[in-house]
Amino acid sequence: MKLSTLVTNIPASPTLTITAKVQELKSQGQDIIGFGAGEPDFDTPDHIKEAAIEALNKGKTKYTPVGGTVALKEAVCERIRTDYALSYKPENVIISCGAKHSLYNLFLTLFEQGDEVICPAPYWVSYPPMIEIAGGTPVFIDTTKTGMKLLADQVEAAISNKTRGIIINSPSNPTGMLFDRQELEAIAELCVKHDIQIISDDIYQKLIYDEAEFFNVATISPEVAEKTFIIQGVSKTYAMTGWRIGYCIGNPDVIKAMTRLQSQSTSNPTTFSQEGTIAALMGDQSLVEERRGIFEKRRNLIVDKINDIPGFELITPQGAFYTFPSIQGHMDRFGSASRLAEFLLENAHVAVVPGEGFGSKTHFRLSFAMSEKAIVEGLDRIKQALNT
Ligand code: PMP
Numbered sequence: 001m002k003l004s005t006l007v008t009n010i011p012a013s014p015t016l017t018i019t020a021k022v023q024e025l026k027s028q029g030q031d032i033i034g035f036g037a038g039e040p041d042f043d044t045p046d047h048i049k050e051a052a053i054e055a056l057n058k059g060k061t062k063y064t065p066v067g068g069t070v071a072l073k074e075a076v077c078e079r080i081r082t083d084y085a086l087s088y089k090p091e092n093v094i095i096s097c098g099a100k101h102s103l104y105n106l107f108l109t110l111f112e113q114g115d116e117v118i119c120p121a122p123y124w125v126s127y128p129p130m131i132e133i134a135g136g137t138p139v140f141i142d143t144t145k146t147g148m149k150l151l152a153d154q155v156e157a158a159i160s161n162k163t164r165g166i167i168i169n170s171p172s173n174p175t176g177m178l179f180d181r182q183e184l185e186a187i188a189e190l191c192v193k194h195d196i197q198i199i200s201d202d203i204y205q206k207l208i209y210d211e212a213e214f215f216n217v218a219t220i221s222p223e224v225a226e227k228t229f230i231i232q233g234v235s236k237t238y239a240m241t242g243w244r245i246g247y248c249i250g251n252p253d254v255i256k257a258m259t260r261l262q263s264q265s266t267s268n269p270t271t272f273s274q275e276g277t278i279a280a281l282m283g284d285q286s287l288v289e290e291r292r293g294i295f296e297k298r299r300n301l302i303v304d305k306i307n308d309i310p311g312f313e314l315i316t317p318q319g320a321f322y323t324f325p326s327i328q329g330h331m332d333r334f335g336s337a338s339r340l341a342e343f344l345l346e347n348a349h350v351a352v353v354p355g356e357g358f359g360s361k362t363h364f365r366l367s368f369a370m371s372e373k374a375i376v377e378g379l380d381r382i383k384q385a386l387n388t
């Protein structure tokens with residue numbers, strides 16, 4: 001059957017494809033260790049589940065307003081006030097079916113044919129396709145030679161008279177890097193000067209290690225805040241990936257337009273998921289810190305294990321739950337990260353995500369959202385397979 005050109009040109013999300021492949025192989029009884037996971041391995045905390053169950057029992061099974069309930073928008077504003085010291089109102093907020101959906105709505109609302117959107121590379125796999133679906137053109141900035149950090153000079157050089165947006169994802173998926181505050185301040189200044197909208201995807205805000213500090217450009221000044229769209233959600237922070245709740249906070253006119261778009265696609269996000277999200281945002285936050293500590297221990301472990309394998313080079317991630325080693329020392333043998341990933345699946349029964357989908361064929365991504373035992377076993381298998 002003939003498919004539209006738009007859909008024909010959309011690649012499947014490589015992260016979700018790997019996860020599905022691992023599940024399929026495991027269900028066939030194969031002993032695979034999957035480093036593909038882009039989600040916490042923990043369960044959603046009980047008090048959040050109970051709030052959703054109570055909502056169901058109370059008959060909260062109907063549509064809500066398209067952009068989410070006022071109660072949830074208020075909870076989001078409260079969380080942002082606490083976490084960012086920024087003051088927003090419900091009219092600044094749209095609740096969508098995951099942060100991915102918020103991003104999709106935002107790109108389609110802000111960008112169109114002829115617009116350029118600056119996208120630091122390595123990038124999360126879904127940004128370029130989403131920009132292209134909107135008709136825009138992603139303009140990549142290679143950060144592999146600047147320690148995976150985005151510099152203001154690089155941004156200045158990438159700006160043209162078509163530039164309409166820039167994506168900031170710090171901590172970053174897949175590199176785990178936090179961009180430097182000084183650079184972000186200079187980048188924000190450029191955005192104000194050239195009327196560029198800033199998409200700040202802060203989904204990993206609560207997963208930061210060592211002394212690294214989270215910084216969002218919207219806190220610089222009201223002028224910068226006016227141009228900033230904060231993307232947030234509960235998937236990573238509260239282990240709620242399957243609940244499909246994310247949100248965007250920013251200029252109310254844009255939020256209103258995004259809500260119109262959402263009204264013609266999904267309507268409201270799932271009603272009882274919204275109720276669970278209120279419990280997540282307003283309830284006890286101690287588990288968030290506890291789990292962050294567990295991730296930090298795993299980060300330390302996986303970094304040691306990767307550094308122990310000849311031919312890989314790794315910049316220690318400061319946040320999120322991914323490592324993104326370079327395979328420089330194995331390029332002669334494999335030629336690309338995809339070939340290495342195929343080799344590892346076949347010979348080590350280990351699944352990793354090759355870097356091509358993140359904008360680098362010389363890197364691959366290993367998630368550490370898994371037990372320490374699996375991390376050790378998986379990296380031992382990789383080391384051994386590469387040695388033979
Ligand atoms: N942004 C980034 C950088 C991500 O890694 C993810 C991962 N799923 C998302 C957005 C979307 O998250 P969700 O749709 O589950 O809220």
Ligand code: GLU
Nearest residue numbers: 013015016037038039173
């Ligand atoms: N964002 C996660 C990842 O990078 C989940 C999968 C996806 O949405 O792409 O693996």
